[in-house]
Amino acid sequence: MGKLPRPTAMPRKNRLFIRDFPHLTQLRGHNGEPLFRQExxxxxxxxxxxxxxxxxxxxIHSYSLAAERIFLMVTAKDRQSLSRFVQYIGRHYVPYYNRRYQRYGALWESRYACSPLQAGPYFLIVKRFIECDEDGTHSHHSDGLNPKNIIAPHPVWLELADDxxxxxxxxxxxCRSPVNSVLVTKICNTLNQNCLLATPAVSRRLESQLACSLRVRQRGRPRQYTSVKIDQxxxxxQHASIFLRQRGYQQVRLSMLEQEPLMATNSSTVIKPIQLRRDGTFxxxxxxxRCSTSRSMSRVWYSGTMFGQEYCNHTIQQRDQIGVEAFGMPGIDIEIEQLVLQAHFFQRLGIASQIALHINMLxxxxxxxxxxxxxxAYYQPHSHLFTPEQTQQLMSHPEWLGNSPEDWLHQLAIAAPQLDLFVSQDSQQRFIRLQLALNQAGIVWHHDNHLYxxxxxxxxxxxxxxNNNVLSRGGRYDACASRILGYPIAACGFAFLVEPIARLLEQHEAQHHSLxxxxxxxxxxxxxxxxxxxxxxRQLRQQFPELRIATDSSQLRMATRHKNSRNQGAKITIEMEGDGYSLRLYKDESTDYSITNVDQISDQLGPILWL
Incomplete structure (x- = not known):
């Protein structure tokens, strides 16, 4: 009788390595054992x-040493150099550690974790993640060896200042700016899954080149999404309608077919052909x-399906969105209002902790x-090396070339002109005021100077x-609106993208069963x-027609009725006392309450519902 064949082990996943990209590397102790005990x-x-x-x-661009883990941010010439670098550290440190503390065996927990990162938008973020605690103070480096003798400055670091x-x-x-917990979670997930930390555009291009997925995977079996469910x-x-009406935005209905506004010249009028609705802005x-009374100042919102053409592609992409536009307000107040509005909307949906705000000054x-x-002018002498897609980007959006994953183009982009050199002092001061306002509103943001x-x-x-899904995008477009209408007008707006929002809600349905x-x-x-x-x-429905208000006169225990109220998603629970006049007002799931009465309840609900 012949021998049974030996079972073959599943091949181990190759560690992701991208040349010329910095790599965040982590070492942990075996079974949680401390890696350092004395200075x-x-x-x-x-x-x-x-x-x-x-x-x-x-x-080595950055590192930190703690008893429970070691973080390194390094750039290696190839995958083998990085592996041998880590092996060399282990061959010299682990025997010393074992002799000193009379132990034997492995010190590291499994293989080292590694994640390549796009330096432009993420270098400083990851450096802060490595070196700083949540309060901005620096983590441990030893006093015996000067870290300056180890650190090799990265070009992104050198661009911060002259000395x-x-x-x-x-x-x-x-480091003193607010900690973005979403970005911290993203860094941890990419590190644990050996994925790429990069902007969506660079991730897609590298995935196309390497023919594999580089982005973080969600837990569980992937779901098939064809379109947003009707009930979602x-x-x-409905949620957006209530939310936006409370903030003074009026709903407008848009046609599925549209004709771009007439563009008048001195001698003639250019008439655009009728087409499917590309977005709600037009x-x-x-x-x-058409409405002269709306030219001074107006706030509107719309919803529906938009049909946009893919960049460098002739296919039409269908997407559902809820758009918000404001006209006639040139100051930053409207920008702050809309950013705070979006933050509160995501809080209301219960997904605020899963998203991050990226912002850039143009x-x-x-x-x-x-x-x-x-x-x-900078890239033109090298255009003979460009692909057709890169040539098209050079003609229309040359700033996108700086996000290219190709090594030679990435190196070329390092010395390219920077936007900061062209932004006026007034615009820079404007951006500073916007940042201060966001900090005062408690909104965590990230200045993404690669967001175009x-x-x-x-x-x-x-x-x-x-993660890599965009839930909402927007900004100011005064010049575009003024060019289309033929007279100066201030314009600012954004759009909620319904499908990624619905996906995020569905992924967390265990914690957030429904709206x-x-x-x-x-x-x-x-x-x-x-x-x-x-x-x-009935009185409150007349005063707040957008709200959904229910009553509970059941004979259940009071604790059970409060629990049922929370299960229905009620933001406010009002308990009427036996005199039919006094009220107890509970907010969200808090057990604390405030005393009020039937005559004062309307005035107290207004400020609460505004949030």
């Missing part, structure tokens, strides 16, 4: 670190051009146009992202005041 341990490890970097030509003192000061200022769309639209501008249209011309729009935005452009079915529940503490709760609900 001399740190010194010994740093000596091994410096020797390994020199031996294998690895540039080392200013570079350190600017990084300290950066209706709930989101429809809103048409409404503004300057006025003249500054951004001058920046593009400088980039065109596909449309004609100016001054500010922003995106709300969850709130009611906004307010009024509970009768005693059966004799059941009729008064009905009258109070």
């Amino acid at each position: 001399n341990d740190y010194i010994t490890f740093e000596i091994a670190l410096a020797l390994a970097a020199k031996r294998y030509a690895v540039a 080392e003192i200013q570079q350190q000061q600017r990084f300290k200022d950066f 769309w209706q709930k989101l639209e 429809g809103c501008l048409q409404m503004i051009s 300057g006025d249209i003249n500054a951004f146009t001058a920046f593009r011309r400088a980039l065109f 729009p596909s449309n004609e935005y100016c001054q500010v452009v922003f995106e709300w992202r969850s 709130p079915s009611v906004d307010i529940v009024i509970i009768a503490s005693q059966p004799r005041v059941g009729a008064q709760t009905v009258l109070l609900a």
